[in-house]
Amino acid sequence: MSRHYDALILALLDGPGGYTTGDIAARCTPQFGHNKRTHSAFIRQQLLELQRAGKVRPMDGQKPVCWVLAQ
Numbered sequence: 001m002s003r004h005y006d007a008l009i010l011a012l013l014d015g016p017g018g019y020t021t022g023d024i025a026a027r028c029t030p031q032f033g034h035n036k037r038t039h040s041a042f043i044r045q046q047l048l049e050l051q052r053a054g055k056v057r058p059m060d061g062q063k064p065v066c067w068v069l070a071q
Helices: 002-013 021-027 036-052
Strands: 056-058 066-069
Touching (some): 002 036, 002 056, 021 036
16 A cells, blocks of 8 residues: 555656645545544655655755655
C-alpha cells in the first residue's frame, strides 16, 4: 500500500515548487485512516521514509515544511 502513496507523492512533486505535507495529503487518494489528521500523519511518515531514501527533501528551513524532489 505504501508504494502506491510513494508513487503518488513522487509524481506530485515532479514539477516546479514544493508542497506542504497537508497539500500532498489532500492530493493523495484514497484517504488512509478514518480522518484527515490520520491521513496527513501517514503521508508525513511516507515523506520521511522517502527523505531517508534520498528521493525527497525539504525545500528550505521554513515552517511549515515544503517538500521537493531531491536532485
